[in-house]
Amino acid sequence: MSDADCGRKTYDGPPDYRVVGRHGMYPDISHDEIARFNFLAQMNRHLSTKVMPGVSEAFDARVEPAFKKSEGRDFRDRHEVRKALLRDPLFQWWSALRRATMEQRQQAGRWVTLRQAATLNEKAAQMTEGDNRLSLDPDLKIPRYVSAIDHHCMPGSYHTELTPGDVTGAANYDIGLFATTGGMLGQFNDGGGVAVAEWVKKNLPDFKPKRILDIGCGLGHNVLPIAQAFPDAEVVAVDVGAPMLRYGLARAKAMGVDNVRFVQGDVSKLAEFENESFDWVQSTMFLHETSYSSMQQIFAETRRLLKPGGVVLHVEQPQYSDDMPLFEQAMRDWDAFYNNEPFWTKMHEVDLDAYMAKAGFAKDGIIHDGVAAIVDPAVFPEAANDDEQEDYGRKAAWHVIGAFKETGAAAS
Amino acid sequence: MMELDPFALSGAKAKGKRPYFLENPDTERLMNIVMTLAQEVSVMRERLDTVERLLDRKGTISRDDIENFEPTKDDADARGAWTQEYIARLLRIMQQEREALGAKDQYSEEVADELAKE
Numbered sequence: 001m002s003d004a005d006c007g008r009k010t011y012d013g014p015p016d017y018r019v020v021g022r023h024g025m026y027p028d029i030s031h032d033e034i035a036r037f038n039f040l041a042q043m044n045r046h047l048s049t050k051v052m053p054g055v056s057e058a059f060d061a062r063v064e065p066a067f068k069k070s071e072g073r074d075f076r077d078r079h080e081v082r083k084a085l086l087r088d089p090l091f092q093w094w095s096a097l098r099r100a101t102m103e104q105r106q107q108a109g110r111w112v113t114l115r116q117a118a119t120l121n122e123k124a125a126q127m128t129e130g131d132n133r134l135s136l137d138p139d140l141k142i143p144r145y146v147s148a149i150d151h152h153c154m155p156g157s158y159h160t161e162l163t164p165g166d167v168t169g170a171a172n173y174d175i176g177l178f179a180t181t182g183g184m185l186g187q188f189n190d191g192g193g194v195a196v197a198e199w200v201k202k203n204l205p206d207f208k209p210k211r212i213l214d215i216g217c218g219l220g221h222n223v224l225p226i227a228q229a230f231p232d233a234e235v236v237a238v239d240v241g242a243p244m245l246r247y248g249l250a251r252a253k254a255m256g257v258d259n260v261r262f263v264q265g266d267v268s269k270l271a272e273f274e275n276e277s278f279d280w281v282q283s284t285m286f287l288h289e290t291s292y293s294s295m296q297q298i299f300a301e302t303r304r305l306l307k308p309g310g311v312v313l314h315v316e317q318p319q320y321s322d323d324m325p326l327f328e329q330a331m332r333d334w335d336a337f338y339n340n341e342p343f344w345t346k347m348h349e350v351d352l353d354a355y356m357a358k359a360g361f362a363k364d365g366i367i368h369d370g371v372a373a374i375v376d377p378a379v380f381p382e383a384a385n386d387d388e389q390e391d392y393g394r395k396a397a398w399h400v401i402g403a404f405k406e407t408g409a410a411a412s
Numbered sequence: 413m414m415e416l417d418p419f420a421l422s423g424a425k426a427k428g429k430r431p432y433f434l435e436n437p438d439t440e441r442l443m444n445i446v447m448t449l450a451q452e453v454s455v456m457r458e459r460l461d462t463v464e465r466l467l468d469r470k471g472t473i474s475r476d477d478i479e480n481f482e483p484t485k486d487d488a489d490a491r492g493a494w495t496q497e498y499i500a501r502l503l504r505i506m507q508q509e510r511e512a513l514g515a516k517d518q519y520s521e522e523v524a525d526e527l528a529k530e
Binding site: 011013014015016018019030031032035036038039040042043045046050051053054057058061062086089090091092093094095096097099100101103104106107110111114115117148149150153154155156157162163168337338340 | 416418421422423424425426427428430431432433434435440443444447448450451454455458459462478479481482483487488489490491492493495496499500503506507509510513514
């Protein structure tokens with residue numbers, strides 16, 4: 001290290017991967033596999049802090065002026081901006097590197113989990129066998145919004161089983177989140193869930209939820225901190241992906257969280273749950289992976305399931321508004337077009353309040369606020385205090401949109 | 413349980429048509445291979461660093477020592493800083509493209525012609 005020791009400034013990069021919490025369901029991971037994730041976390045940080053600002057500078061210096069010169073007018077929308085950026089070398093190389101890094105991250109994580117697939121799957125089976133907190137539905141029809149494309153370039157997405165009882169896709173998701181976010185989500189990738197739980201405790205101090213529903217839970221990394229913050233509540237977490245749910249329950253048990261049930265289902269029609277049976281319905285970074293038609297059904301379903309006085313909260317990246325520069329909107333659309341998040345661009349352009357109102361929520365009961373990932377600041381970078389890294393769409397700081405169901409409301 | 417092939421499955425393609433960004437897709441394919449090589453160089457460097465630190469501390473090491481190595485905060489910061497520096501070196505051309513945006517530079521040939529004026 002002697003070369004790097006000379007004249008180094010205080011280190012401000014991602015922490016070493018070994019700070020990631022290795023719970024009892026965590027795959028075995030070797031020295032070199034860790035080093036691979038370290039490199040990828042550093043690559044993502046470098047791309048967002050050192051290369052991406054160049055895209056913004058190129059936009060100001062040549063992309064926008066060239067467009068104005070050739071068209072004789074300003075950009076009309078973010079799609080015009082994006083299409084102009086696609087012809088600029090800095091945008092092209094930043095994009096090519098960002099896409100390559102994402103694909104390398106998938107390969108790195110899949111290698112770790114697939115080389116020990118039999119052991120991992122057997123372990124998950126042992127940890128979940130006969131446990132009624134896991135309800136799978138092999139006949140569930142996977143919604144088109146999941147089956148059409150593998151979200152964030154994750155081969156097999158949330159639902160594919162390579163072999164009966166498979167959990168490898170979920171384990172891959174779990175171990176690689178560190179690399180994608182550069183450690184911004186904390187020790188158990190739960191900085192978002194911790195922030196939501198704290199938001200509720202601070203803003204709704206008298207709220208004592210007995211039943212909580214988490215929709216689109218994935219492997220449960222965002223719902224566990226909610227279950228831990230409300231240990232007396234019964235928590236139900238629903239997803240379409242059986243591998244996520246098997247791994248999710250095994251992981252929760254390994255982490256000593258016992259009040260979550262993992263249920264396979266389509267959250268636009270949860271007929272097995274009665275009207276007004278939940279105090280709180282939560283989704284975290286889920287709506288952007290659905291569709292307009294399912295989102296309407298989901299909003300209506302959350303309203304049916306909520307008790308009067310109950311609350312629904314959706315955590316997402318901020319909506320595109322007239323106040324947001326078209327350049328920022330175009331950059332935020334990157335994941336939609338180039339990282340297999342197709343509905344991202346559509347969801348972020350609509351008036352979500354209108355969708356909530358259409359589902360029957362009273363407009364004056366609608367909530368808007370912001371949260372940032374809560375992590376151990378001694379070890380992990382804090383999104384709330386990080387002005388240097390605006391990783392459009394990937395920053396660990398989000399918008400909360402929600403609504404109270406008015407007391408005395410009838411179930412729709 | 414069915415045998416899975418981790419070699420093939422690790423590198424599986426995600427469903428959805430892949431976008432290419434560079435003018436020539438072959439250049440982008442090559443860039444992908446280079447970046448994976450870059451990753452593996454970083455992995456080797458981290459392993460060598462682990463070996464050096466363990467030798468410093470113990471004078472002798474085993475493979476298990478390497479696998480179970482837990483860097484201290486100072487170790488981790490130094491290794492992270494090396495990787496930062498390494499990536500900055502690797503992607504020097506991106507830095508220079510960015511710096512060139514604001515520069516009012518001339519080609520050397522143009523300057524030569526200018527300097528040749530009497």
